[in-house]
Amino acid sequence: MTAGASKTVALTDALHEYMLTYGCPPDEVASDLIADTLRLGEVAEMQIPPQQGALLTMLARLLKARMIVEVGTFTGYSTLCLARGLRAGGQVITLDIREDWTSLAREAWARAGVADRIDVRLGRAIDTLALLPRQPVIDLAFVDADKVGYIDYWEQLVPRLRPGGMLVVDNVFYGGAVVNTAAEGNAAAIRAFNEHAAVDPRTDVVMLPLADGVTLARKRDGQENR
Numbered sequence: 001m002t003a004g005a006s007k008t009v010a011l012t013d014a015l016h017e018y019m020l021t022y023g024c025p026p027d028e029v030a031s032d033l034i035a036d037t038l039r040l041g042e043v044a045e046m047q048i049p050p051q052q053g054a055l056l057t058m059l060a061r062l063l064k065a066r067m068i069v070e071v072g073t074f075t076g077y078s079t080l081c082l083a084r085g086l087r088a089g090g091q092v093i094t095l096d097i098r099e100d101w102t103s104l105a106r107e108a109w110a111r112a113g114v115a116d117r118i119d120v121r122l123g124r125a126i127d128t129l130a131l132l133p134r135q136p137v138i139d140l141a142f143v144d145a146d147k148v149g150y151i152d153y154w155e156q157l158v159p160r161l162r163p164g165g166m167l168v169v170d171n172v173f174y175g176g177a178v179v180n181t182a183a184e185g186n187a188a189a190i191r192a193f194n195e196h197a198a199v200d201p202r203t204d205v206v207m208l209p210l211a212d213g214v215t216l217a218r219k220r221d222g223q224e225n226r
Contacts, residue, residue: 008209024054030080033108037075046074048144048170049211053081056142059166059216060085065139069132069160070094071125071153072145076105082142083114092118093132095125095145125149129156136162136219144170147186150193158202163221167203169193173213 009015020026026034030050037044048056060068060082066089068082073096083092096102102120109115121128125145141157143150150169157167172178172194177187194215197205203217 020050024051026050026053029108029112030077032111033075033077033080033105036104036108037077040075046144048078048081052170052211052214053077055210055214056081056168057085059168060140063139063164063166066090067138067140068092069129069138069141069157071129071141071143071149071157072096073102073105073120074098074144075101076108078142078144079105079118080108080112080114082140083109083117084112086114086117090117093121094118095121095123095128097122097124126152126156129153132156132160134160136160136165138162139165141165141167142170143167147171147174147193148189150189151196154193154197154200158200158217158219161219163219165219167217167219169197169215169217171212172207172215173209175212178213 030053034047037047056078064087065085066087068086070079070082070092073079073094079092079094086092099122106115109118126149136159138157138160139162141161143153145153161167172190174187174190177183178191178194180187183191197215197217202220204220205215205217208214208216
């Protein structure tokens with residue numbers, strides 16, 4: 001048994017409901033957005049779970065974030081959570097390629113009173129990221145998009161993070177397939193990304209067993225010992 005494995009508690013349905021009740025219950029707007037997304041069918045699995053959304057809001061508040069960049073909007077649940085954690089006058093720049101999904105998101109943002117904090121930019125994310133200012137002013141970034149692009153997104157975002165800023169990356173377990181050394185496709189891309197992030201001297205990285213695996217990467221200030 002791996003050290004610490006016995007400390008990991010299996011998330012049963014009952015424990016999952018308990019966690020949502022006492023740790024991160026979504027409000028009416030968030031619940032309605034979850035329900036609207038579920039009606040889209042199989043693609044709804046791309047939406048992050050409420051506990052992950054609560055983490056994003058808390059991280060934004062802890063970082064006192066004024067500038068957040070999100071790669072992968074989908075129907076806007078994660079964007080909603082990020083926007084709710086912004087400081088006054090802050091902004092979330094969120095990137096996607098599907099107007100039909102983001103139009104659903106805009107309804108929820110308006111109801112939540114955060115639409116004026118969100119800047120949607122449609123198009124290839126890598127192209128949009130390359131156009132952002134090079135100055136390290138991003139407080140928080142969240143990546144939940146096409147898996148083969150993760151390393152490229154990382155390389156565009158890390159230089160733009162302020163010292164002490166954070167990059168959050170979703171699906172780093174890829175359903176558990178990342179442990180397979182013969183992984184192909186998206187699973188192989190995530191394996192490559194995880195290996196890339198783990199040895200980057202610019203960041204401190206921790207991987208959490210939340211949902212499908214989440215990596216938190218904190219930008220170092222250049223004076224810290226690794």
